[in-house]
Amino acid sequence: VHGYIPFKEYLQQFEWGKDWFVAAFGGLQKDLSTMGLDRISALPVANVAIGRWFGPLGLRLSGFGSLNRYYEEPYMMAMAYAGGRVEGMVDLVSFVNPQSTSPFEVDLLAGYQGSLVYRPFTQYTRNWAVTGGLTSAVQLKYYAREGLGIFVEPRYSWIGYQRVLRDGGQTVDFSHKVADVSVGMEVRQKNITRMDLRRSYVD
Numbered sequence: 545v546h547g548y549i550p551f552k553e554y555l556q557q558f559e560w561g562k563d564w565f566v567a568a569f570g571g572l573q574k575d576l577s578t579m580g581l582d583r584i585s586a587l588p589v590a591n592v593a594i595g596r597w598f599g600p601l602g603l604r605l606s607g608f609g610s611l612n613r614y615y616e617e618p619y620m621m622a623m624a625y626a627g628g629r630v631e632g633m634v635d636l637v638s639f640v641n642p643q644s645t646s647p648f649e650v651d652l653l654a655g656y657q658g659s660l661v662y663r664p665f666t667q668y669t670r671n672w673a674v675t676g677g678l679t680s681a682v683q684l685k686y687y688a689r690e691g692l693g694i695f696v697e698p699r700y701s702w703i704g705y706q707r708v709l710r711d712g713g714q715t716v717d718f719s720h721k722v723a724d725v726s727v728g729m730e731v732r733q734k735n736i737t738r739m740d741l742r743r744s745y746v747d
Contacts (some may be wrong), residue, residue: 562733567593569697569728575608575623576721586677587611595633601618602633604653610724627659629679645669649693668707668716677703677719685730693730699723 572586588611595604605628612623631653635645635677657679678701685695704719 563597565595565730565732567728569726571726572722575612576723580627600635600638604631604633616701624662627660629655631655647687649685669710673705673707675703675705691732696727698725702739
């Protein structure tokens, strides 16, 4: 069954127990900051997510872990991230044509990213720091079957953090521009009440 539910009717049918999805995805990440451009290859990143649609708008919470390397004269250093994101989502296909039966979907995501970064170096008081910053992504999705989507998700993030020098206690500010590309799978809940029903299970 395919069709379009007017937004007013969607609100009347609103139930917290419906319209959820889960996803797992992974790929390669690269630090685009000046210190990361020399002799640095892309390294792995892994993500898991849960989210909910509210008509053509959505909210997604995700956790991630990643590795990076950078060159700090005269050493090649390792760096690891672990954290989470909260992002808003917009389903562009639903906005353009709510009655489309296309198996393709384009979602825009933007939000906040927080994490712990492990960056060992003897000149600082700690090997880890708390980071925070903005993140955005585009998700290109294909529904191979009802409720099951396969997607590619390129992402760009800007994060900042501070570290304290052992000698003198001076605070040093750091910022990183990080890009990654992941592929993954999404499973959407069977009982849905979205405005756009074209790509999910319908009772």
